[in-house]
Amino acid sequence: xxxxxxxxxxxFEEKKALEIAKNIxxxxxxxxxxxxxxxxxxxxxxxxxxxxxxxxxxxxxADIPNTNxxxxxxxxxxxxxxxxxxxFVGEDSxxxxxxxxxxxxxxxxxxxSHPGASDFMEKNVDDLVAVALKSGADGFIAPGNNxxxxxxxxxxxxxxxxxxxxxxxxxxxxxxAVMNGTDYVIVGRSVYESAHPEDVVGDLNWQISxxxxxxxGKYEILxx
Amino acid sequence: xxxxxxxxxxxFEEKKALEIAKNIxxxxxxxxxxxxxxxxxxxxxxxxxxxxxxxxxxxxxADIPNTNxxxxxxxxxxxxxxxxxxxFVGEDSxxxxxxxxxxxxxxxxxxxSHPGASDFMEKNVDDLVAVALKSGADGFIAPGNNxxxxxxxxxxxxxxxxxxxxxxxxxxxxxxAVMNGTDYVIVGRSVYESAHPEDVVGDLNWQISxxxxxxxGKYEILxx
Numbered sequence: 001x002x003x004x005x006x007x008x009x010x011x012f013e014e015k016k017a018l019e020i021a022k023n024i025x026x027x028x029x030x031x032x033x034x035x036x037x038x039x040x041x042x043x044x045x046x047x048x049x050x051x052x053x054x055x056x057x058x059x060x061x062a063d064i065p066n067t068n069x070x071x072x073x074x075x076x077x078x079x080x081x082x083x084x085x086x087x088f089v090g091e092d093s094x095x096x097x098x099x100x101x102x103x104x105x106x107x108x109x110x111x112x113s114h115p116g117a118s119d120f121m122e123k124n125v126d127d128l129v130a131v132a133l134k135s136g137a138d139g140f141i142a143p144g145n146n147x148x149x150x151x152x153x154x155x156x157x158x159x160x161x162x163x164x165x166x167x168x169x170x171x172x173x174x175x176x177a178v179m180n181g182t183d184y185v186i187v188g189r190s191v192y193e194s195a196h197p198e199d200v201v202g203d204l205n206w207q208i209s210x211x212x213x214x215x216x217g218k219y220e221i222l223x224x
Numbered sequence: 225x226x227x228x229x230x231x232x233x234x235x236f237e238e239k240k241a242l243e244i245a246k247n248i249x250x251x252x253x254x255x256x257x258x259x260x261x262x263x264x265x266x267x268x269x270x271x272x273x274x275x276x277x278x279x280x281x282x283x284x285x286a287d288i289p290n291t292n293x294x295x296x297x298x299x300x301x302x303x304x305x306x307x308x309x310x311x312f313v314g315e316d317s318x319x320x321x322x323x324x325x326x327x328x329x330x331x332x333x334x335x336x337s338h339p340g341a342s343d344f345m346e347k348n349v350d351d352l353v354a355v356a357l358k359s360g361a362d363g364f365i366a367p368g369n370n371x372x373x374x375x376x377x378x379x380x381x382x383x384x385x386x387x388x389x390x391x392x393x394x395x396x397x398x399x400x401a402v403m404n405g406t407d408y409v410i411v412g413r414s415v416y417e418s419a420h421p422e423d424v425v426g427d428l429n430w431q432i433s434x435x436x437x438x439x440x441g442k443y444e445i446l447x448x
């Protein structure tokens with residue numbers, strides 16, 4: 001079984017990011033980075049981190065097709081394994097990401113882990129999943145702290161994998177998320193704010209195995 | 225009357241951006257930049273461009289509150305005059321931008337200029353405007369190539385200004401947008417792809433004046 005843990009380095013400092021990545025690279029599927037780290041370090045951080053493991057650029061891309069395309073090409077060129085983009089901006093915008101991603105995977109955000117996700121996204125989740133599928137996205141981002149939402153996306157996902165943030169600091173539980181259909185678990189603060197990131201990562205991997213064992217047979221385990 | 229033209233430098237190259245900014249700074253309200261230029265030049269481009277004119281960071285921020293806050297603080301620290309964030313991620317996420325913006329203005333995206341905007345955003349535009357107002361945003365982004373959408377936002381905007389992209393390459397007309405309620409016009413490709421950006425800027429300023437003159441009295445002219 002491949003590793004299914006993704007560690008989110010939602011921090012500004014390049015040195016700390018590289019140090020954590022180096023220490024945990026053998027125990028994770030990928031590192032996820034977002035704008036704060038890129039703003040702090042420059043886009044070459046993608047290439048630097050890629051020496052240790054896969055890098056997922058969580059840019060929540062949400063612009064018109066032309067701009068989405070420019071952003072995607074740039075991170076792909078730096079070696080990103082996957083990029084994360086919003087489905088909410090529409091099929092053409094998301095398709096521009098898919099068409100510009102080259103060999104990189106595209107994960108479409110269809111639901112989120114914070115309270116404000118209920119203002120618009122949750123009401124539209126079925127259609128967001130449909131738009132993501134039509135655009136050719138490779139998988140979905142759905143909230144790990146919302147098991148019923150994971151199941152809802154899962155039922156409509158046409159066997160494309162679900163990647164879930166919101167575990168740990170945001171209240172989600174890795175065992176429960178995986179049992180309900182999450183294929184990859186993203187954890188941020190619990191790891192990078194720990195004095196012993198390797199221990200936290202080890203424990204999370206155990207939780208993921210536990211969740212997979214207790215998962216209903218109807219939810220095939222899917223690869224990104 | 226203050227100048228009401230915003231030039232979008234949606235390009236990668238720092239040198240070209242600085243050169244255009246220097247040449248047109250006296251004829252525009254602000255320069256708008258987005259991720260492609262920041263990825264190409266690093267975030268310090270905000271500070272460099274601020275020497276010539278106001279800088280609006282069009283980051284289409286669309287993440288959870290914690291990440292939105294980190295991004296906003298970083299660009300504010302570099303001297304941004306305003307930041308652009310999405311309303312569809314919800315009130316808490318947008319409020320995190322407002323609360324982290326310091327003296328910078330926050331413009332909320334409530335409608336967009338590309339075809340895919342009709343997939344989700346247009347159906348929710350009234351509620352997106354309401355959420356933007358509740359979050360304390362200083363103004364709205366609405367599409368300059370969609371006059372009925374500008375009027376719709378205008379009627380619900382509680383006298384906060386409307387800033388409109390989609391003019392020029394995306395089909396919108398500056399005179400018409402301003403007549404229908406746009407307070408600031410954003411133009412990108414028509415300016416930066418021109419061999420004579422100053423001439424294009426001069427012509428656009430004339431169009432904005434024309435639009436303001438022909439604007440119905442019920443639409444007060446609003447400042448950002």
